[in-house]
Amino acid sequence: MAKRGAYAKGVVKREEILEAALEIVGRRGYRNASVREIADAVGLSPAGLLHYFGTKEQLFVEILRARDRRDTASDDELEFFDAFLAVVRHNPEVPGLVQLYTQLQAEAADPGHPARAYFLDRTEEVHAAARTAIAAGQREGRIRADLDPEWIIRAGHALADGLQNAWMLDPTIDMAADVEQFFALLKP
Template sequence: MARRGSYAKGVARREEILESALDVIGRKGYQNASLKEIAEVVGVTPAALLHYFGSKEELFTEVLRKRDEHDGLDPAFLDADAARAGFIDVIRHNTQVPGLVALFSRLSVDAADPEHPAHQYFLDRSERLRETFVESFGPGGHGRPVLEPETLARVIQAASDGLQLQWMIDPTVDMPAIMEALIGALYPPAPPAALTTEPQI
């Protein structure tokens, strides 16, 4: 019983650390979010953080996983309309947490190294995101994509990542509006069905 209780406490403390790190990084940016400051918010030592996560890079990778949980990126969207609205909502929310956007962009570059702790995270996340779009924008949706679903998914993903970089340099860039316009152009909604009237007798 003691082991089970200790394990549960460890899981709870790990979650507390991730939530605190999300808040600190979202407000202050990952460059200003030292292990010391995150540890102080949780009430542990920096050494205790490393006990739970191994390294700062591993902690930041898990912070991004936790962000995805909050954003609802893990569950598949129900249909094309839901995918469009949900993805735009996530982008809109990102404008409120610049520190997490900067962390994502920085780690996505560093994770090009197969040995980096975030490498597998980005591979898995990208695959899930593209699968979501392929399913949502493929046959049976509410419109007609101008590109093959797999190509469309990669274009949307690339545009989203690139817009984040532009927005970090120039916060006046309207990421949600630009992405909404792009998706609308690449996946135009089906025209409304023509109204028919019964001939009067």
């Protein structure tokens, strides 16, 4: 059944808000992007914008979800490791989104934080895809069979997140080159 009326308009407006927020936060950063600026970009008051998300924190979580949808939509045809590397290569183009991700990830250590469920769900989803890709790679002889798949996942996850933190302090770090080097170590 097609969505009609006010509900459909609300869905469209919410997507418009997220598109504007992705651009603004990506360009200006987590701390420099205000709810007012995002609201102004879509013709709403700050209170009107938050009507669609509830709180500023939930808006920022939804920005990350929208970023993930955008990143994975363009990578549907890529193999897991290539898609992962494509995201790492794209990150320097959206420094504010990298900043938002790392900030909320740290805050999500608090069990009551609104971003906690997002990070737990996202981690399980990415790790499940990685398990599938690693198992296939080991069966096909493209990934060393002597390496524990769970170690590969943990080490790769830690490397990617650690590189983002290091890159924010030193933008000359080539995150993609370091991830490629890690992937090379996995080959027989």
